[in-house]
Amino acid sequence: MGPDHSPSHPPVKDITVQTIRVAIVDDVPEIREVLNLYVESLSGLELVGEAINGAEALELVARTEPDVVLMDLQMPVLDGIEATVALRESYPELTVIALTTFVDHYYVTGALRAGVHGYLLKNSSPSQVDTAIRAALEGRTLIDRRALASLVASMNAADYPQGDPWAQLSEDEQSIVKLVCWGKTDQEIADQLDSSLPSMKRQLNSIYNTLGINTRLQILVEAGRYNFPIFD
Incomplete structure (x- = not known):
């Protein structure tokens, strides 16, 4: 490796x-x-x-x-x-x-x-x-x-940082963020979005790049920091 x-x-x-x-x-x-x-x-x-x-x-x-x-x-x-x-x-x-x-x-x-x-x-x-x-x-x-x-x-006690990274995500990417926060697997997300697994993973990597992160758990952190509307 x-x-x-x-x-x-x-x-x-x-x-x-x-x-x-x-x-x-x-x-x-x-x-x-x-x-x-x-x-x-x-x-x-x-x-x-x-x-x-x-x-x-x-x-x-x-x-x-x-x-x-x-x-x-x-x-x-x-x-x-x-x-x-x-x-x-x-x-x-x-x-x-x-x-x-x-x-x-x-x-x-x-x-x-x-x-x-x-x-x-x-x-x-x-x-x-x-x-x-x-x-x-x-x-x-x-x-x-x-x-x-x-x-x-700690998220509830903190002030929200400046900026709106949620608005920088496409509609499909926003859906992926919500499903990640709900604990769905890659395959479950692809199935729910009627997408292929490779296509969903490309979108997930695009989300990582936009948010400046590289793991699913970091999506959860950013969702809390910026108060993403994951339950809307």
Whole structure:
């Protein structure tokens, strides 16, 4: 998996026939051990390596080419948010899922803007981790309800920024944004819009370019920041 700086989102993978390669990044040995046991206990997952900080994570991904990185956020040397930014720039097809103890909106917003595809807490069960991994690879997202509540509360308290990016989107693109916020998969969106999947993905990438983002979760963040009329 060589570096690629073009904007993109992870392609939908056929996870029914492919072993999912997972890397773990956390500075606490006990947490790495628990996550290691999680991965080993779940069918279809393979642990390819561990790192103790964001800097090691960059080396680990380059060396082992995982499909998914389970990323802690607060670590020495290079934290998880900074590491996610670097990984998403070099490997836009890589799926990164935040796995942390923090629900403060500072961490939630920072992780989403960095480009994570899911946000879980460290007390998540093996089945929740498995669900988040498979959801992300299917083009869906999973965010812990406590983290989501913190994010919504911070949005409600904030002043809306200047500008109207909603008006810059075409009618079809606005429909896609609404459906993404409603949790629809890429295929479900294409079906609902009576469009082909490749055509829908081209429109999704156009939305990313317009909003200056590169993941579905970031659409949710921007929808909250600018008060997009997603329920109209």
